[in-house]
Amino acid sequence: MLEVMWKYDFLQYAFFVGIVIGFLAPVLGVFIVVRRQAMIADALSHITLTGIAFHLYLAQSATFLQTVHPLYMGMGFAVAGSIIMERLRNVYSAYKELAVPIILSIGIGLGVVFLSLADGFNNDLFQYLFGSIIAVSQGDVWLISVVALVVVLLLFFFYKELFFMSFDEEQAKISSIPVRSVNLLFSVMAALVIASSMRILGILLVSSLSILPVAAAMQVAKSFKQTFLYAVLFGEISVIAGLITAFYLDVAPGGMIAIFALILLLLVLSGKKYDKIRRLR
């Protein structure tokens, strides 16, 4: 593997990006899961596709856009979508989960229209849907490095507020925590991470890396902090194993990563069951 990596730049890029999102997606995923917003990742990834489709559509007439990375437009849409979603959550305060299907339908609806207009139903679309190793460019590496730096700093500084709000938003409010602003900040972070994970994981599988490792981590972790450690561990194993096998088997990396994340989850679940049975004896 190492020799091949020297040979191909794209492999180095793919592994770099993979390792970064193998960290970011599960860390953000912990908050997403405990806030009971597991569907939010899917809504944001679909709105990312809408942005990409919009870019492809515009690029037909505005040729200068052909040199620009479509992911920027995707990221812009995801951030805008996350802000709208946060607004909707405040409007439908008794039905907060409504915000997700609203954004999801807008995302897919507009996305399909722009893709049709841009004649985008081709191989590129396949890469966006399921992820790709060869498509990872040096531009992706820069973009994701910047996103990672920003998100890690924000998470570090707002960890205690996010933790408190995830557990009990009402109580956080009376403890003078700026709940609304931190919620908005979190949505924007989620949008940035989801849009950056898209390259490797694909739109349809983005949520697998932020949900499955967390689901497994929650089975074994004894504290909130430990949940992050395990989630990142499971996330990185899935990404590295997924990328290597995807490369040799020549399949879409998103699928392999999701499969490894699932295998880890099953191992943890059965290990826990075995442990229980053993203790009962």
Added chain:
Amino acid sequence: MSTQENGVIQIENVSFRYGTQNVLEKVNLTIEQGSFLGLAGPNGSGKSTLIKIILGFETPDMGRVTLFHVPVSKFKNWEKIGYVSQKANSFNTGFPATVYEVVSMGLYGKIGLFRFLNKKHKKKIDETLQLVGMREFKHRSIGELSGGQQQRVFIARALVSEPEVLILDEPTVGVDTQSVQQFYHLMSHLNREKKITLLLVTHDIGAMTKYVTHVACLNKRLHFHGSSHDFEESELSSLYGHDVTMITHEHDHGGA
């Protein structure tokens, strides 16, 4: 009757409605520093609503509320007020957090943005867990505790920032009799030794009157407010209907 200067919470002529339904009508209530007030009333009588107004979650349609002589809307020193909500025990029990982590939340507002827990805070968390008798459970998952134990953890979270006032909304629901006793002993201790002003919402008038210094009975309007001694000598059956009889206490208050 009450000296206004000592009123840490003052509710003046407060009315509130949800839509067209009157929930509170012209409620006047002063909670004095150092007192332990039991607020009783049947289901739907507006107790939780009154608490929400005190905490600024709802704004009254009429009247005003001051905390430490500052109108609620302008009040900033929220760390002076601890609150254990009626819903505290209905958190997501699968939440992966330890008792220690949950109690530490109580300090976050006081610490402020861009700052972190230090040694002193950690010591304070240990002391508070000790106070509520949950220190040996420090590293246990919050979801794995019994209802009564969880409740003590939430009380610790409200206490850890050293509030001057503690507000508890029906904390003894679903807690066994022995734990209720322990709970009231803890409250008495906080009130007498730590000089914390307490506002306790409850259905259970019988268990409460032995420990509180003052009683208020609410049913849209305030039907009674006075010392617990006066309360025992008044009749309140009208508020509760005829099927609920007051539980009388074994100890004697020195004749009528």
